[in-house]
Amino acid sequence: MEQRTIRPRIADVAREAGVSKTAVSFAFNSPDRLAPETAVRIRDVAEQLGYTPHPVARMLTQRQTLTIGVLTPQALSVIFSNPFFGAFSEGVAGAAEESGYGLHFISPLHGSLASAMSRATVDGVVAIGLSDDHPEVEQIRRAGVPIVLVDSTALPEHGSVEIDDVGGARAAAEHLIGLGHRDVLVIGVEPPAPSLAMDPDGVTSRRLRGYREAFAAVGVEIPDERVVVGPASIEGGIAALNGAWEDGVRPTAVLVMSDAMAIGAMRALRDLRLTIPGDVSVVGFDDIDLAPHVDPPLTTVHQPIRRKGAEAVRLLLAVVQRRDQANPEHLRLETRLIVRGSTGPVPGQRHEEVAGVHH
Amino acid sequence: MEQRTIRPRIADVAREAGVSKTAVSFAFNSPDRLAPETAVRIRDVAEQLGYTPHPVARMLTQRQTLTIGVLTPQALSVIFSNPFFGAFSEGVAGAAEESGYGLHFISPLHGSLASAMSRATVDGVVAIGLSDDHPEVEQIRRAGVPIVLVDSTALPEHGSVEIDDVGGARAAAEHLIGLGHRDVLVIGVEPPAPSLAMDPDGVTSRRLRGYREAFAAVGVEIPDERVVVGPASIEGGIAALNGAWEDGVRPTAVLVMSDAMAIGAMRALRDLRLTIPGDVSVVGFDDIDLAPHVDPPLTTVHQPIRRKGAEAVRLLLAVVQRRDQANPEHLRLETRLIVRGSTGPVPGQRHEEVAGVHH
DNA sequence: TATCTTCACTAAACCGGTTTGCTAAACCGG
């Protein structure tokens, strides 16, 4: 009897009110099937007993949870350290709440995304940054749970939302090229598990391709040694830049695939007594809310982060609610370069060489 | 038969393997009660059928969900726009994942926290920023769900985690006083529902008390007209400062109860062609990751945000797992002022008057 | 007056698992 405040069950209400369980259920779900005064009386008894239908039991019979899952390939504690994810969640949450759905975050428990997924009670899943070598996608499909992939390798049978990574990256690189830079360092986002090979269709690869395309157009190659990766956080950016610096890399500009890392990289550069953009230019990616407010204001590739989350939920609910899995939508949102203060002409370069691209 | 890939049930596996449901259940949960080869065979059949135990059914019988809820009094879409919440979630998520728990975010659905709560399937709840006039706390207790209150009015029967709001605020104000400021504007965080009266024991009130105590000590009163509130976001800070400015308020310093709002206030000040800290000093509260990186680096009151989240989960799980509701813990974490570049002496003040506090 | 509806409510089946109590066969020592 040490049980903490025993939760009344539907049978308790039924007994107390002198009716059947069915009547109690009706009183809550279809009061019109009961005499008005009976319904009121049952609800009074329920109220007085402090009865609330057990949500799990309800889920079981109604075969829906009114919850959507957000699947991340990395621990939430690392994911949340990237402000990008906060904004994305904002979009997801807004759309979910609007439709009356709750949010459940699913991340690898004890290293296993599969086991975390199999215990999650959701009607559908928005997966972000899941590379296709993750076997979880297959597992989810087999469990019959609708899924929408965001920033992942798109699969034809599932809805997907992505952005123009290649175009955005190319614009960032072209901006630097216009400023005279030929000697760059690329800082990318590392794949979820360090052991995992880089997904050739993943976000990191796509952005890298954009960078390389732009530089190739002016006959400059970005060798692999000029590409480093790290976790998408401020600390990750600091570590990545310092690591490259210690390896003797001395670029005039840094192309970073995440604003959080870019801010870290700027910190590291400043700690090396370099000025931005005087000595080194930095371009980020994402355009998080704080990008205009850091010092110097960050030049970056804008992507509609909140919208990305909201659209993903919209696509997902279309499948969940209408059971219409026929033609999953595939969305590609636009990116655009926002030039702020963290980029400038190559140091020592004569001014006229970069005329016309200067702001 | 339009059903999407029908999910196999335990009975299907049992039939296919020629055993009882019980045996299948054993094969997964207590294989030692089965002959080894039988267990293997059953698991093979399950694997081949793509069977996974239905998580909701499992929750129902095991009477636990392995999920903890994070309760917010405002829509997630607004909560997530404050970087503070991202860091807090980081702490919560880290501790939860470590113990094998998933995370479910609970926010008012269609305006009702109560209905959102009653459909959430969680073993316990971490509530943040819930003022005690929220009747939900009572509802949750009646549902028998353990709860830990964070940044709320502490109730003796539930665990709680808070910080030294008064002390932190006092330190911030004293810092300004030391720099010669006597004429300040306070920007606070508005209560969840605009209609709600300000909770006299809430975070906003506590911090305000700290500010006022410090100024009272030097004989200066902060009148109510010098206190404005808004949502805790960059935009909220911009709007709050502009609003005050339009009302003719011309302080030499601004005390802001959230870093996000402080960053917004700095933006608004700069747009008014004022320099920081030359014309106006700004002090924030929280010390979010980006505080050192904004322009100018933000002087702010540090609080251990991640630890706050982690400790809340720890307290909660102590109750959830050990069913030991006897002596809920009440934690108060320390705050400390971090002086960076957004504060300086009162403009026009002779230098020696502030000597000794200058950095 | 006999039959047909409608009304208000209920008993039982069901959702998809887990757990308890039991049985039949195999094993084991004396």
Added chain:
DNA sequence: CCGGTTTAGCAAACCGGTTTAGTGAAGATA
């Protein structure tokens, strides 16, 4: 060869609701 213990597996009850198929009484219709 016999009683006692283990072992391997099953049937049924249970978790806490919802839903289906009915039931008896009152009211309406012929």
